[in-house]
Amino acid sequence: MTVPETWVALPEGTGFGIDNLPLGVFLGGGGPGFRHGVAIGEHVLDLFGMTGLPVHRTRTLDPFLVAGPGAWRDLREQVTEWLTDDRHRTRVEPHLLRQDAVQLCRPIGVADYVDFYSSRAHAENVGRLFRPDTDPLPPNWRHLPIGYHGRAGTVQVSGTPVVRPCGQLGPPADGLPPFGPTRRLDFEAEVGFVVGAPSEPGNRVPVAAFPAHVFGVCLVNDWSARDLQAWEYVPLGPFLGKSFHTSMSPWIVPLAALEAARVPPPPRETELLPYLRDGDAPWGLDLTLEVRINGQLVSRPPFRDMYWTPAQQLAHLTVNGAALLTGELFASGTVSGAAPDQWGSLLELTANGAQPLTLADGSTRTFLEDGDTVRITASAPGPDGGRIGFGEVAGRVEPARQ
Known part of the structure; x- marks a missing residue:
């Protein structure tokens, strides 16, 4: 595909060229x-x-x-x-x-919000941290895209301050669980997908119908309170540790701009059920994310390594007949690669706080402190060797309100 010339003066290296149009x-x-x-x-x-x-x-x-x-x-x-x-x-x-x-x-109404857990590297890193003597992947992980149903009303546009959440911080001490501001506030570098065309209740959306329903792609930071999450998640999964704030970027990059970024997903060693097979319509995407804390680059997660593609996530989300709604958002889950400088959360980068991360100013972080700003950017290959940009999703941590 040859990209036409625009008469608009574009800065060199812009990711918002005529081949993008978010x-x-x-x-x-x-x-x-x-x-x-x-x-x-x-x-x-x-x-x-x-x-x-x-x-x-x-x-x-x-x-x-x-x-x-x-x-x-x-x-x-x-x-x-x-x-x-x-x-x-x-x-x-x-x-x-x-x-x-x-x-x-905020570009969409966020009629609904689902967050997945689709990076094998991330899932294995987390499994090794919390289940060191077992298979790091739960038995279902290779068979379906695991996800949780988030709280749509707490999805905010990039730049909205992130107020440190309060909650129960762990098991009881002296009879009652400790309560207060999270001590383990984390980011999660993710990619989001925006539903445009709805589906009828009771109907499944097959993998091949992904571009008929999803308009485009944005960046997501699924802020996480790891101490709240660890205490609450058994047996029903994430709740208050996730639902206090999720950030999304303001620009939605159309799927039509990402044809040059499409790649096959990684090989699967387990046979998939028919509704998840995507041999004829693979929707892996070659996106490279960059995560910065207070301006310092700390990670470059590669989205092309994601085990479950957004088309498979959508097919699984609707296989029970759940209807798609215009303006709903579903996110990939934390994007992490195999190398330590490709991990998409502080949980991984600091081994759950055991190995502090040193920033350029000499300060260290196990988890985020008040005043920290996290910025996530991304780009993808475009036609004619150009790059497609996604803008940024950013947020600054503010103290808890008590």
């Missing part, structure tokens, strides 16, 4: 209320300003996404024409706003 929602820029926009270089194209269509003047992308793949494709083709054909330049330029002059908002 969608988001913003405020400001001299226009009325919430509007939908397309990122191009350092600018955002105001879609409501260009079209006057009410569907692009809503608080979330959901009213547009529900229209499905045909509408997504038509908009992408129209925007590409606007930004590459010089005949449109005079009309388009007034609606190109500086990204740093607008406020980026």
Whole structure:
């Protein structure tokens, strides 16, 4: 595929070129209320300003996404024409706003939220930490994408402060469990997938139908309170240790921009049930994430190593007949690779606090401290050797409120 030339001045190395065109929602820029926009270089194209269509003047992308793949494709083709054909330049330029002059908002309503556990390296690292004398993978892990049902109302856009959560911190001491702010606040570097087209209750969504329902991809930080999580998770799994805050990036990169990033998933040594077989429609993605704490790079997790693909996650999520909702989000789970500098959480990077991580200023971390800022970025191969960017998902830790 040859990428057309755009007349928009793009900074060198931008991940928001004409081959990307991610969608988001913003405020400001001299226009009325919430509007939908397309990122191009350092600018955002105001879609409501260009079209006057009410569907692009809503608080979330959901009213547009529900229209499905045909509408997504038509908009992408129209925007590409606007930004590459010089005949449109005079009309388009007034609606190109500086990204740093607008406020980026949460792009979807988050009608539902599910988080998976799909990195084999991460699952094995965690298993070795907490079950050192057994198989690090639970018996079901090779047969299905394990996940938990999160709390949609606590998903926030990048940049929203992360308030340190309080809760029960472990087993009883002197009769009662200790209570207070988490002492083991962690990040989890993840990739999220945004559902556009819904499905009917009772219907399964097969692996091959993934692009018919999922519009695009974002970055996720599934903040975790490890002490709350360890005490509460038996027998029903994560709850308050996860549900206090999940961050998502403001730009949704369309699946249509990621064809050059598609790769086969890692080999599976266990035969899969038919509904999870993806030989004809593999949706592994060659994304490279970067995690920084207070500006220092601490990890580069590779998404291409994920054992379960997003298409398999979607197929499993709906195999019981659960309906997909427009604007719902499902996330990959922590992305970790085989090498220590590819691990996507402090739980792994510090061996659950036993091996502190040293930052550039000489300070050390076992888990996150108040005032720390975590930034996660990512890129993927694009057509013609370019790179597709995802922006960032960032959050600063604030003290607990008691």
